[in-house]
Amino acid sequence: MAKKTKAVSSKKRMASWGPGVLLISPSVILIGIFVYGLIGANIWTSMKDTHTAAQVSGREPSHFVFFDNFIELFGDPDFQHQLLNLILFTVVFLVGTLIIGFVWAWVLERPLKGEGIFRSIFMFPMAVSFVASGVVWRWLLNPAMGESASGLNRLFQQVGLGFLQNSWTQNITFGICAIALPAIWQLAGYVMALFLAGFRGIPEELREAARVDGATEWQMYRQVIFPQLAPIALSAVVIIGHMSLKSFDLIMAITDQRTYSTKVPAIGMYNAMTDNDYSNAAAIGTVLLVIVAIFVIPYLIHDSKAGKER
Template structure:
């Protein structure tokens, strides 16, 4: 009875949050899965969704969905690689010690304070595909610099067009990754650095064999964060390419079209469930690994 009295106030304190999460998170996920398995038939007798797992096979075999998944793959690879590279580079440069470090930190972190919608409006102008006399944004800059050969159609054409869409995302999130790596660098004691230098390690070997290995947990966390963000990216693409862009379509924007343009809630639910599974495949192993690591550290 005494033990019950000890944990009962804490349980009652978190109970409202548990109920809200149960209803508005897991309850809606369950409802979405149920909707994705429904059989839908129009009044004219045409089968809109056969029901069950056939709904999933039908969407996975759809050319438009495969195009959206390819765009997502290109976007994710370029976005993750770009943010990791620039984030680590900026953290490395700041960690070496520069004047007015706080100013540079603010400059690199500022894009995070801008919403994806607001950033998308600016980048839509910068990445305008117009060329020649009608060029604006970056294409106009290249023309003014006497390098018209660098003008590009950006996100509006090509099999790898989503690499251009990753540019504004890299600009916006690299500062966040820089902050993670910089915190990791600053968390390594100076004693380890001095010990390596006393043993004759050069600066490159110091970073290669002493500092960088200790940043691996941070790098893994950064990969998971930016990876799952790219899979769910909607607002930036919507702001830049618009709501009806097929060339820049990803599963998240396709879901919008399925729900509000095609009026096909079942296909949208199937799309959402597949996206949830993909994110879970990425995130859940990381959570398990982190939990085991924490338990091992406490032991």
């Protein structure tokens, strides 16, 4: 009798969660193979000495070298320059989009005449691909000066601000910061939309309560409104931060893979792969994966804890 009861209960459990498992199993299998499986294959390749076309094709053997590729990579001045460029680009991109997006959202926080037009204008750059905008910004950021100046340098010349002319992307130290300008132009509207949704989601009762308590408009924003936007700001930092860490197409469209001043790890990975240096390419990919995980995993943990508290 006990065996029959157990069999019935197991059948009921199968009937309750069985269809759900069958429904998600194709996605789980595909993600397991094409995401985590390929991540594992990439890490495995990064620990081998596959550096030539002969090794890639199998004509010569590859050997397991553990972390030698990573040690050589971090000791390479070129890769150190790429990491420094990545930090500069991420900081400028992140700060620029957050400040501009927040200010736009603050201006549009109260309904205005023609607000829909302003929102459309601010959001329009998001509809343009990085490659398409990169072609335009390549002309705008032309480093030529003087008689041969074009783009922004020519504009500065014509309006009497010639002292603002500079070499843009050709500057060895800060050339990568010029690439952040089109990136900010494209994604500041997205950050604006996030903050605007946050502003509009704050109950009017909180504002009224602050005013009744005698708070000035600035005190109300500083002590009531802005703290409510902290989760939005954190989400924006994570989204924009991980996008900047993986930037590739915009840089390739504005300069190219040979321009030293704008090289980042993603460009270095592309160069290594096209030179059949699969192990170094995989090592750079693994480093980028770890950097992105450092950004994203704490956010996911924080978000999970916040969800449980709610």
